[in-house]
Amino acid sequence: NAGVIQTPRHKVTGKGQEATLWCEPISGHSAVFWYRQTIVQGLEFLTYFRNQAPIDDSGMPKERFSAQMPNQSHSTLKIQSTQPQDSAVYLCASSLDWGGDEQYFGPGTRLTVL
Amino acid sequence: GDSVTQTEGLVTLTEGLPVMLNCTYQSTYSPFLFWYVQHLNEAPKLLLKSFTDNKRPEHQGFHATLHKSSSSFHLQKSSAQLSDSALYYCALSPLIASSSFSKLVFGQGTSLSVVP
Numbered sequence: 001n002a003g004v005i006q007t008p009r010h011k012v013t014g015k016g017q018e019a020t021l022w023c024e025p026i027s028g029h030s031a032v033f034w035y036r037q038t039i040v041q042g043l044e045f046l047t048y049f050r051n052q053a054p055i056d057d058s059g060m061p062k063e064r065f066s067a068q069m070p071n072q073s074h075s076t077l078k079i080q081s082t083q084p085q086d087s088a089v090y091l092c093a094s095s096l097d098w099g100g101d102e103q104y105f106g107p108g109t110r111l112t113v114l
Numbered sequence: 115g116d117s118v119t120q121t122e123g124l125v126t127l128t129e130g131l132p133v134m135l136n137c138t139y140q141s142t143y144s145p146f147l148f149w150y151v152q153h154l155n156e157a158p159k160l161l162l163k164s165f166t167d168n169k170r171p172e173h174q175g176f177h178a179t180l181h182k183s184s185s186s187f188h189l190q191k192s193s194a195q196l197s198d199s200a201l202y203y204c205a206l207s208p209l210i211a212s213s214s215f216s217k218l219v220f221g222q223g224t225s226l227s228v229v230p
Contacts (some may be wrong), residue, residue: 004157033217043158043203043220056217091157102148103218105157 004106006092012112013082021077021109025094032075033103034067037089046090049075082113116141116208118221126227133176133191135224137204140185145206147180147187148218152201161202162189194228201225 005024013019025032034046036059047057049069060067064082069075079086089110093103118139127133139147147164162171164180164187171178176191187204204221 035218035220042222043205043218045217045219048217059217102160102163105159107157 004092004094004104006090006106006109008109009107010110010112012114014114015083016081019079019082019086019111019113021079021090021092021111023075023077023092023106024073025075025092026104027073029094029096029104031095031097031103032069033093033095034075034077035091035093035105037091037108038087043091046077079111082111084113087111087113116145116206116219118204118206118219120202120204120221120224122224123222124225124227126229127194129196129228129230130193133189133194133198133226135189135202135204135226137178137187137189137221138185139187139204139206141206141208143208144182145208147178148205148207149176149178149187149189150203150205150220152203152223154200158203194226196228196230199226199228 004026007022011019031050033048036044036046045059047060047067048055052069064080067077089108091105091108093105095101095103121136149161150158151161152158162173162178178187178189180187201223203223205218207216207218
């Protein structure tokens, strides 16, 4: 079991460019979550999917952020027109079944917007 | 709404002394409480999870007791080790129904530094 896989591990973009982050959840896990981690804000929830269906995107900045899960083996987080304040570590997590289950986190993608 | 409060941003302890990291929460529903630990340059990992039957979870010498009356889930360990130095997050999972998926709501995190 390779755990949750996130690519790339590091991404540097210029202001205004697009960034796409990839996540491969643990095989057999039904839920996929995206979080953002910064020193100032800590760990913030962005969005999650259950069986590929979007369930809650209440943490997503509405205008430039979008997430998809086209199949059970990967999810993407896309940030359009990146801004310096988007610089953060973006963490993907998956869990087996229900809300009380452990979430397994990937290593994260460190996004730096210049 | 749901929220988690960790009052200490940084805790520095001498090896061998007891550890106590504070966590209080607010939730509309009866949530599950978690402690996640994140070592430097690693992903957060589950350390402890509250039980529905009020048993005290224990792992790697750490334990935490869910007190619903005071909405607290403090993390404790009797003797700190150098390897315990890490970032500790308290989190809750607000469950609307017993079988519903739910996000994690995290506290701000407490950085524990254990020194010789």
